[in-house]
Structures are given as C-alpha cells and as structure tokens.
Amino acid sequence: MPRKMTMTEKILAAHAGKDDVTPGDNVWVDVDILLTHDVCGPGTLGIFEQEFGQDARVWDNERLVIIPDHYIFTADDKCHRNIQILRDFVKKQNIKYYYDPDFVNTEFGSGFPSAYRDPRQTTYKGVCHKALPEEGHCRPGEILLGTDSHTCTAGAFGQFATGVGNTDAAFTLGTGKTWLKVPPTMRFDFHGEIPPYLTAKDLILAVIGDIGFAGATYKSMYFAGSGIASLSLEDRMTLTNMAIEAGGKNGICDVDEKTLAYVRNRSTRPEWTVYEEDDGAEYDYRNQWDLADFVPLVAAPHSPDNTKTAYELQQQNVKLDRAYIGSCTGGKITDMLFAANILHGNEVRIPTFVVPGSTEVHADMLRLNLYGRPVADADAHDTKANTSVYDALQNAGCNIGPASCAACLGGPQDTFGRLNEPINCISTTNRNFPGRMGHKEAGVYLASPLTAAASALTGVVTDPREYVAEPILTGEAGLV
Amino acid sequence: MNITGTAFVLGDDIDTDQIIPAEYLSYNPADPEERKYFGMYACVGVPDAKSGLPEGNKRFVPEGAFTCDYTFVVGGKNFGCGSSREHAPLALAEAGAKVVIAEFYARIFYRNCVNGGYLLPAECSTRLIDGEVSTGDTLELNIETNTLTNQTTGKSYDLSPLGDVKPIIDAGGVFGYAREQGMIG
Secondary structure, X not given: OOOOOOHHHHHHHHHHOOOOOOOOOEEEEEOOEEXXXXXXXXXXXXXXXXXXXXXXXXXXXXXXXXXXXXXOOOOOHHHHXXXXXXXXXXXXXXXXXXXXXXXXXXXXXXXXXXXXXXXXXXXXXXXXXXXXXXXXXXXXXXXXEEXXXXXXXXXXXXXXXXXXXXXXXXXXXXXXXEEEEOOOEEEEEEEOOOOOOOOXXXXXXXXXXXXXXXXXXXXXXXXXXXXXXOOOHHHHHHHHHHHHHHOOOEEEEOOOHHHHHHHXXXXXXOOOOOOOOOOOOOOOEEEEEEHHHOOOEEEOOXXXXXXXXXXXXXXXXXXXXXXXXXXXXXXXXXXXXXXXXXXXXXXXXXXXXXXXXXXXXXXXXXXXXXXXXXXHHOOOOOHHHHOEXXXXXXXXXXXXXXXXXXXXXOOOOOOOOOEOOOOEEEEOOOOOOOOOOEOOOOEEXXXXXXXXXXXXXXXXXXXXXXXXXXXXXXXXXXXX | OEEEEEEEEOOOOOEHHHHOOHHHOOOOOOOHHHHHHHHHOOOOOOOHHHOOOOOOOOOOOOOOOOOOOEEEEEOOXXXXXXXXXXXXXXXXXXXXXXXXXXXXXXXXXXXXXXXXXXXXXXXXXXXXXXXXXOOOOEEEEEOOOOXXXXXXXXXXXXXXXOHHHHHHXXXXXXXXXXXXXXXXX
C-alpha cells in the first residue's frame, strides 16, 4: 500500500510513474504545460535551439503556452524585437497557444505602441498568470512549469505549479520532462468566513510574516480548511501567488466546486485528475488561524515579511506619494471590485495607477457594476448598480493603463506607473525589495486592494475597516 | 582543483532584481553581443550603502566595463530570492564570477546556477558576511576537500556537501548531465 501522501506528493508520484514519493526524493516527471513570456522566452528559445539544434521540434506544440505580458507598452526597441523572436518561433514550430500583442508593430518597430482599443478585440491577453487559467491552461492534478516565479499562482487550481529558469524550460521544451526534488509540505489551516474588510492578500502577508520571507524555502505550502473553502477562486490565486515570497516551491489548495465550475468552463482539454490530501499525510509544519482574528496587514519596505498592521502604520501617519493597483497578485476583477467599492463617489488624494491583470479583467471592468453584475441590468436609482468598475475608478481620479505586468517589476524607464523617483507607494503587488518597482531608494508598501484604495483616499497608510461597512458583493466576477 | 580570487561581499536576502534590475532584461541572453550587458549591469540594483561590504559604496563591475576582477560573490541568507530570472546567475558569471557562497539559497536561483552551469553555488554554515570575509579579500576554494580559505585572514571554513546536485554540477549543467545519462542525444 502506498504511503499517505499530500496532494503535491500524489501529483509528483503520478507524473513520475511511481506509486508513491517521499520528500527528498529526486524524480524525473512529465510536464503537462510549459509557460513562457517575452522576458524569458527569447533566452529559453535560444538555449533550446543551441542544445537541440536549429531544426529540432518542441516536444508538444499544444503544451507550450506563450503569453507576452511584461514589456509591451514601451518604446524600447529590444522589447519589440523580443516579441518578434516569439512570433518567429511560434510560426516555425506551429505553436497553438500564443497570445500576440497584435497592436505592436515589430517590423519597423520603434516608438511607443498605441494600446489595444477594445480589450475584447485583441489577441493580446496580459499578465500570464491571470491569462493562463482564463485561456483554459490550468487544470487540477497537472504539472505546470513557467519561466516566472509567480507560476505558483496556478496552485489555486489544485495543480503543481512552479517557476523555473530558461535552461530548465529549454530542457522541458525538448524533452517534456524535468527533474524535481519532492518538497516537504507545510500546512496552513484557516477556519471561518473571511470578514468583508480582508482579502486573501492579508492572509498571505500574515503567513509570510509568521514564517519569514525564506520560511518555506524548498517546501510546498498547502492552504486548507473552511476558511479557504470560503474564498473565491481569485482570492485563492492571491494566496498561492505569493507562496514564492516565503520561498515556497509551490502553493496549493484543495479542488472544490468553485474550482471545477471554472475549469469545466475554460479548459482546453476535457480531462483532469483531482487529487485529495490523505488523512495521515506528513507535514513539516502546521499552523492554523481563525479568519475573524485577522486585521488588515501591510508589508513595509523592503521585504514581504516586514509585516505591520495597517492600523499601526496609520497611527504613525506613514505618508504615501502614490498608490498602485494591479499585477498577477492584485489586478484581478475581484481586486478591482474591492478597490472600486471603496473609491466610488470619492476622490483619490495621491496619484493612483490602476493596471488590469488581463484584457479580460479590463473588459469586465467595463461590463460589470459595483456589485459584480452587468451594468446593463442596473437599477437607474442605485449608483453602484449603474456605474461600471472602470468608471468608478476613473471618476475617483485613478489613472488606468492597459493590461500588463507594468510597474510591478519596474521594467523599462517609460513603463506605466514605474517609480522613477525615491517615493513611497502603496501597492497591491507582490514584492517590495529595493528597486523592485523602479527606483532603488523608493519604498513600497504591499497591501490588499481594500487597504490600497483606502490609503489612496487619504495619502497615508490607512486601515480599510472604517471604509467597509458591509460585505462587498462580487456577483459573477471571476466565477466561471 | 582550486579556485582562487577576490571576494565581493553582499548582505542577506539579495534578490534577483538587485542582481540584475528588470529594466535590463530586454537584452537577449541568446545574443553573444547583448549577453555582455548582463555583466555590465550585474548588481547595479544593490543599494549603494550595501554594495561591497563592510564599507559599502563599491561597484561590483566598474562603470562602463563589462567585467570585474571579483571571482567570489559572498552573501548571507536566502541569496537569489525573488524573480526566477536566469539572467541573475548569468549576469554574475558574465561579469567574471565563478563561485557564489551563501548561508543558503532561494530555490530557483540555486537551480538556475546548477542546471545552467553558470556558477558554483557553495553553501557555508558559518556566517561569512559578519567580519569573516571583506570585499577585496583573497579566497581560495579547494574543491577536493570542499573547504574555503580566506588567504587575507588565514582562516578556513568547511563548506556544505553539494549532495544530489554534484553530478549535474560536474557535468556542467542539466544538458551535460542528461547526455551523460543517455537521456538526450
């Protein structure tokens, strides 16, 4: 009889063709999906051609997914040249899943591209970790590798997902395989319902603050309990997204009806396997929390484990110069709804940059009202019903850019929202290392979209509890 | 076999954005000419006061140059955390470094060093950055005995065994290893 295993161990065992695996085992596994983008794609493809030959074919032209997202809206010629490298490879290898920024002209390529006019009318998708499930590439039980550390986001779908470098990706591209050391699992149980003034961002900042910024190095992070079941799929993505900020190899959540409803509606393949955690599986660490005990949290500069309560920073009157709402961590449609409900009918006091995580998020911001329902169905007497998320943010004075990774990782100097001066910014993104969002002396405060929005209204770090009187309804946002 | 050279010392939690800031990632590492620029900009994201400890305010690579004279990069805990960009070990190697020594590494950086064959990622349980090694000291790594000697101070340190990854490091990376094993042609 095989040993009692965690979900992560079961997925790795199945993909290694073994009955069971034990933490510390090195196994060669079959990879289901390999993800790359415009920043790591050219290097990966270069290594692939160097090692396997110019005429080599990829292992499976339906399992490599290429989603350009990082350096799209910039005048840097090299960035546009890199997109052309992806285009040429896609054509040569007949890659099925490629999401082209069709408004970027690389042929004569110079200057700042004009953005997509209509987010529903472009092949471009935006941030890969958000676009990947939208386009049906996330399924329970699979192994996903991506040339980006936030590939762990997809663990919210009950799969093993982790970031790799260019060499690893190139190896998988030619062989369909990679070697992995089976990680021990840390288990985090959350009980109860999430209060309306919190999002999963507060939960993951609490976890990282607790175990430290390297506390899960080489380990798997399993998020369990009724509290996780109460979270939306998008909020679970926020949790697993930041597993890497504790050094985690992967983050993973149980599969339930919320997961399956989304995957059934989206998946490009008809089959997947749901693995369940065994009773008696072994854990390297366990901790549990009651969601009612949490308060809104902020990670102060310059580390994601430098956790403070929003309340204590508010008491210290920590002044901000900018707010930023976006990225794979905090740029999903529910994140936008959270922020828009706080900002609706008010005006921001500091420059506030909003970047949808994907063109679908952008389209949903135009389509949905502040209850997460279609604006067209609205009651004309209820301003929350007849105002779109997009309009609520714009009317509050936010500067809304096109879907992209944008300033989350700084990027070229002309990147939308980039911190080009040593200023303080509150951000729904994932990292606040020196220089992460641009200037290396700038200070980044990581927070939930609720805390970021409340802080945008005051210009100081602000506890959002007094701004959230009742639960924010998210309607159909992000459901299927 | 021994590796001897000069040390450049950094602190704890050196993330890959500090090793190579995102604004330089538009260079294509597959292009030999562009690849050199990763050396030019290696470690420019480290805040000045923490660059080249203990004094700080030292550049890893001189302004305008593509390479430096440092063979060893010495860090503390959690070296290479953050972004998975393989450009980070590549940048250190392009600048001329051969070895990184840290108390422990973030997983993806370590994997990239090993599988890409860029640098030898050595681990030392002694905290070298608090006075044991200063920027400019001459270090000698003895690969046979797995020991590090600071020739400037005369002190020696045992390094942690490389363990499971040693065959991959010895093969020069995952491609070399897979060829040795007959996995790929």
